[in-house]
Amino acid sequence: MSTKTYAGIPQKYAALETSKIVLIPVPYDGTSTWQKGADKGPEAFLDASENMELYDIETQTEVYKQGVFLADAITENSSPDAVVSEVHKVTKDYIKRNKFVTIFGGEHSISIGTIRAFNECFDDLTVLHIDAHADLRKDFHGSTCNHACAVYEASQTTNLVQVGIRSMDIAETRVMDEEKVFFAHDMAKDEYWMDKVIEALGDNVFITFDLDAFDPSILPSTGTPEPGGLFWYETLDFLKQVFEERNVVGFDIVELCPNEDERASDFVAAKLYYKMLTYKFAGTEEGDEYDNHFTETKKSVSKFNTEEDEY
Numbered sequence: 001m002s003t004k005t006y007a008g009i010p011q012k013y014a015a016l017e018t019s020k021i022v023l024i025p026v027p028y029d030g031t032s033t034w035q036k037g038a039d040k041g042p043e044a045f046l047d048a049s050e051n052m053e054l055y056d057i058e059t060q061t062e063v064y065k066q067g068v069f070l071a072d073a074i075t076e077n078s079s080p081d082a083v084v085s086e087v088h089k090v091t092k093d094y095i096k097r098n099k100f101v102t103i104f105g106g107e108h109s110i111s112i113g114t115i116r117a118f119n120e121c122f123d124d125l126t127v128l129h130i131d132a133h134a135d136l137r138k139d140f141h142g143s144t145c146n147h148a149c150a151v152y153e154a155s156q157t158t159n160l161v162q163v164g165i166r167s168m169d170i171a172e173t174r175v176m177d178e179e180k181v182f183f184a185h186d187m188a189k190d191e192y193w194m195d196k197v198i199e200a201l202g203d204n205v206f207i208t209f210d211l212d213a214f215d216p217s218i219l220p221s222t223g224t225p226e227p228g229g230l231f232w233y234e235t236l237d238f239l240k241q242v243f244e245e246r247n248v249v250g251f252d253i254v255e256l257c258p259n260e261d262e263r264a265s266d267f268v269a270a271k272l273y274y275k276m277l278t279y280k281f282a283g284t285e286e287g288d289e290y291d292n293h294f295t296e297t298k299k300s301v302s303k304f305n306t307e308e309d310e311y
């Protein structure tokens with residue numbers, strides 16, 4: 001059995017039983033259309049994480065001491081549908097073990113599986129989708145499990161809020177709920193965009209973070225870079241607010257497409273992941289129990305059937 005741990009943390013913080021956090025790597029790149037290589041993302045991310053300092057200056061915490069279990073990578077790659085269903089199954093299994101579940105891709109199609117799992121386990125889920133691309137196509141190149149379709153299902157089954165968008169097809173305007181979309185060109189001129197996004201979020205929030213949301217000047221190594229993206233400190237300010245003001249139930253980070261000649265992107269991804277864990281657990285003592293409050297049978301129809309609630 002491999003003794004590799006997340007970020008090289010000591011084994012005592014890396015056991016499944018005692019870890020509050022689970023990290024599932026999904027090295028999959030079957031449907032990307034431009035630069036290939038997102039299948040190498042998890043390995044580059046884990047390498048960078050091992051070379052990262054684990055004390056967070058901002059919060060004066062060491063979040064790895066909450067326990068981070070590095071799950072076996074999901075290596076299914078026989079078809080986009082098979083990957084999505086495996087990701088869905090594994091993610092849901094760990095949610096049901098009462099863990100804070102995080103997933104590192106891989107290309108964005110894997111999020112169809114992660115979102116489905118979280119949506120089945122948490123009531124009235126909001127999906128906070130941070131991305132350069134709208135990803136709202138119902139199908140693409142003959143599959144509903146393509147990276148260009150990453151949040152179509154979420155748009156139909158959850159409260160989908162999209163942030164950083166600056167590239168889409170005109171057909172996607174028919175699916176898009178413009179009141180819940182924050183376009184990059186508007187955000188650049190609106191000093192209140194963070195408050196407006198947070199207002200649009202329900203209590204339970206799953207974050208799907210496509211790294212191409214970042215400006216290519218700070219993260220060039222991604223499959224489909226787009227100019228005009230997010231910068232580091234505004235991203236952290238925003239995420240910190242989301243974690244403080246809402247119940248973030250889990251997250252995924254996708255689309256790191258590593259380049260041997262440019263390793264800074266790997267470190268941006270590693271640090272982003274660690275910062276998100278830090279914000280989640282900043283107020284939690286090491287010895288505190290963690291309860292993710294998943295619900296076995298989701299009352300997904302409750303908002304359309306409120307009669308029972310009235311009695």
Ligand SMILES: [Mn+2]
Nearest residue numbers: 132133210212
């Ligand atoms: Mn994208």
